[in-house]
Amino acid sequence: SHLFGRNKKVSGVHFTPIKPTDKDDLILPRGFKYDVIAAYGDTINKKGETFGYNNDFTMFFPIKGSNERGLLWVNHEYTSDLWVTGPKDKSGNYTKAQIEKLLYNQGGSIIEVYKDEDGAWKMDTASQFARRITGLTPFRLTGPARGSKAVGSTDIVQGTFANCSGGKTLWNTVLSAEENYESTSEAASLNETHYGWIVEVDPFNPGFAPRKHTALGRFHHENAAMGLTNDGRVAVYMGDDKTDACVYKFISKNKYIKSRKQANSDLLEEGTLYAASLAKGEWIALTIEAVRKKAAGNQALLDKFQTQADVLVHAHEAAILLGATPTDRPEDVEISPFDKSVFIAHTNNSKHGNIHGHITRFLEANDDLGSLTFDFEIFACGGRQSGFSAPDNLTFDSEGNLWTVTDISSSSVNKGVFSSFKNNGVFVIPTTGKNEGEAFQFASAPVEAELTGPCFTDDETTLFLAVQHPGEETTDIHKPTSMWPHRKGDNQPRPAVVAITGFQY
């Protein structure tokens, strides 16, 4: 129906904030609707490949500059024994078929999406681009740890999994972050040091070998936010989502040259990895020389750290050794397009009593992403007063608002000190003006779900969003705690990606 005006912006704070709710639906302010584009198990292409589980980060790649047709990269973070693989056997192991299923349903999906004449977003399964990248896809290692002893002297590794958030490069490829890789690598008996990297894929070009950039370090990668230093090198900001973990920045050795297009990918193969000391306001270079100097006299450390590859593979340990600051679970990082300040979601840290988390803002010296000194402030705090808890993914709109999704864990949501927030949500926080730092609720998730991967089209008339793990606390498959997206005839909840659009009313 043409009831839906087609060009109303979703971005900005042009909506009546919603109240927290525990309804089993994706609730939006009046004047906005959502279309389910792809859900777990849906066929995505003519080959019959299917959409993976627990969709997370999304990134829209316009086709010919369109705001109404493009490729959508979607991360698939982890699976579920109940809804994907089925339970482990009595000895606590998966069968070979279950392991394949577990690996197939993680990684990423490239799907083609479009808006039809009635203003509804759909998936185009006849797409020539749609394909899966999974835990079974071969990946090439790049950078200092490639072929090193630390990764078992190999250049090629199997698959990607635990893909949490990510980012887009300046040359139109996607970066996807391998986060909690341990349980999957263990279940599949795969070498742990092959996971925990930033991976790069070109959604448009299957000929571009999927790769893992070891120069960006190995840790519990949440994301990768790319910008340019004042002298034209590439800077990538990254969170390590673990309690008491550091914030990282990679700076390339060479400069970005636009005309080199995807060949710029080699910028991520050589450069310096830094970790932040908040006490000193300094970025500390993680080099083998510095680590060995600090480790002098400690034979176990000297044995562990022999080359730069060892520093990258054990980046967290090297960062702490060199004096970087452990922080409260740094999740997504986003660079403000207005003043190049850097926003970091510190989701929470129950060990330190930081139950609701906060958003930190780094101010790089001279507003230069290449600076090695910075100042910082706490930009916004979670809690009853602000109305949000556990900030996770971030994205900016063109009016300077920071869009933040929340991730109260499924076992805590709607309980105890988290009761007042009800289900997880999306919040819009202006970073300038009279409402700076104030949070306005835009969306509420289905039961036990987390909203992840917010991504606008360039004209900001569509917001893509992933609804992850609805009904996660279900114990009896016949009594799901959520049935979202409430498809007719379905008998289980399904993680799904939606497109949100606004209409006049």
Ligand code: FEO
């Ligand atoms: Fe996968 Fe840090 O959330």
Ligand code: CA
């Ligand atoms: Ca996350």
Ligand code: CA
């Ligand atoms: Ca983000």
Ligand code: CA
């Ligand atoms: Ca999270």
